[in-house]
Amino acid sequence: MNQAIKIIASDEALTKNTKFQVYTERQLDKIKPLQKLTEEQRFEMRVVANVLPFRVNQYVIDELIDWSDIPNDPIFQLTFPQRGMLYPEDYQRMADALQRDAERSEISVIANEIRQKLNPHPAGQQEMNVPTLDGEPLPGMQHKYRETVLFFPSQGQVCHSYCTFCFRWAQFIGDKELRFASNEAGSLHAYLAQNKDVTDVLITGGDPMVMKTHHLKGYLDGMLHPSLDHVQSIRIGTKSLTFWPQRYVTDPDADELLALFERLVKGGKHVALMAHFNHWREMETPIVREAIRRIRDTGVVIRAQAPVVKHINDDPAVWARMWDTQVRLGIIPYYMFVERDTGAKRYFEVPLIRTYEIYREAIKQVSGLARTARGPSMSAGPGKVEIQGVVEIAGEKVFALRFIQGRNPDWVQRIFFAKYDENATWFDDLKPALGEDKFFFSDEYDAMQAVAYDE
Template sequence: MAKVRYIKNLADVPQLSPQEVSQLSRVTRKFPFGANSYYLGLINWADENDPIRRMVIPTLEELGDEEWGAVDPSREAADTVAPGLQHKYPDTALFLLSDLCGGRCRYCFRKRLFMPHREHEILKDYRPAVAYIKAHPEVNNVLLTGGDPLRLATAGLREIISALREIDHVQIIRIGTKMPVFNPFRIIDDPALPEMIKEFSTPEKRLYFMLHFCHPNEITREAIAAVDILITSGAILCNQNPLLRGVNDNPEVLAELYKKLSFIGVSPYYTFQTRPTIGNKPYAVPLVRAYQVFQEAKKNLSGTAKRATFVMSHALGKIEVVGLDHFHIYMRYHRAPDPADTGEFIVARRNDGGYWLDDFVIDTVSFAGINDTVVGSTAGAVTDSRIKVSAHYR
């Protein structure tokens, strides 16, 4: 018997009044609602600002600033080589396997997948995508994402992973999932899943699960049991979370999240600046403030708890924020589509109201590799390949 019931209508959430349901239906017509009985059960309904409520129950603020954000803020369309298959960094390919999740995070940067009249972007047939990977020996890791790949039955997921495992140059397969958070019973009640992990997460080539805990209240007894099944089956677990206003934009809360994750064997991996996505302004924190919260949170943590990197998943690449002073914010290309750009250092003028790289004026772009030392201002001393950021945003 299923322990968890998926809920698509706000009217089926008994804690909301008919007035609230009617008001919020203006929001859900544009950005649909989704949750389930387990996750809703974690909400303290007496607290208007409960963090889990904030992550899953709509707010009228989502309609507040129509000018803010884009439908595809990281411009994934440009990296899409076939429907449902993205290839941005040479060694990494991404399959969009599902447009379903255990619920719908209000702050989702891929909410376009769920919106009415959307274009269907998910992989309908995995075989051409696998053939593409086979033909691209530079791809050594494949990220299965969506939506949530664990909304697929294990048999379907197994077929895809099995086909990828037949390709010698694919070393790492990552599964991006919020299921241990949204619905841990998807893992607890499915003995086929740990069997599949045991089969394909080998000593030489591991399966990674990229989890999505955003708040310590999500780390429940059931979530820990699901995590334990993944670990004892041989998977490697990491966590990636956006920094969200009213959820984890408090150093104590974020530190608690990192600490608890490290206790249960989930390595904090990326903390993301919330992408400027349509409807997501209520969840976004300005970049300077977000970086300060991130740094403050890490102050009193052990090394195992503070392994996260704070990044912007920008169309230009993964840009890590590494420092701040009164006048500047310092960033570095953590990943770039052209590997020659990785490590590029960016000095931008501090702007406490800015949310995204595009809101900052770049002063200097520099690079210091072993055989390539270039330091200069955007006025012209840097080489063409190193000037992409400034060229875009000056």
């Protein structure tokens, strides 16, 4: 299969769009295809882009978006601002400011006030997940689950392009208080050395694959030290295979990057590229298929995950084709997530019952190799909660739920029930069922919150 992909990828296809060209809100008017849209459409984008982060690159514009299908094209929805992302009153407030050419300082104030309504750090990320080393907090790290530490390298706090639904949108708006970032490789390695229960490290962002390889080496080569033998797996969360697959093929340090991957694998680490694919279209270009082939040749495993989001992939056929494509390319389908309760969720959220139906209808269409995809999963405050189905117990219709991960490992695999609610879109919307006044973990989780917020 890998050889077939290599043959398809011609030299011309691989050398197209090798110069990275990025556009932000300030350069919206320079994106040529947008000039075909109405002035009103372009203004609406500008309004939203002054509140939520916007960044897109030439590869996405030229290779991934079908400009004859605007605004419905899924990759356009994935990367370009849409009016419905803001509440009408917030949209109008920003629009009025732009129309009267308000000072940038006023626009910033309005934008920040709107952002504060959008739950910039869901699930207790700042208060409950930041670990300490020798009594000092490590703000560039999160340690929510016993076995897994998340690390946010400071050089990786942007992305090649921004997803419009991203739950880490607060990382990209210039407010340092809302950012997780660290350039302290030594602190990371020291913390891991002191925590022998940690088996997995997830390098995340932003997108760590925006970093030059010599920066990545500073963080990853240290993982081969004998003091970190207990760290078995290195995960790298990235959207680069969609937004800039050239990172692995034609970038000046692409070969050096792949050599780093190979060195880690030969050193005994399981290295997993946690790829974010939202639609099968993202895997259709020759350069992304060549990138996938080159990564897999190093011994790195690619796993794929994404949330169900309205306007992009809220269709079982899209997911079935996406999972089939991933298996064909040697990628392991990993997670289907529920869209988080943050940012532009009002535009993208899908009711939990519909999300579950999409998962069930899609999983029925694929072979066992694609049924490795777990979900729908909510990365909520207490942990990762999976919707297992809708059942009737003692005459009551309920959601059957279970923990895939929990702040307390004893919660994992525990099944519990919530009242059926056709309008619920997130875990916090759910109420205990079967006469219970609280979920089985509620008291313990409340105590955890009390300690974290008191500190």
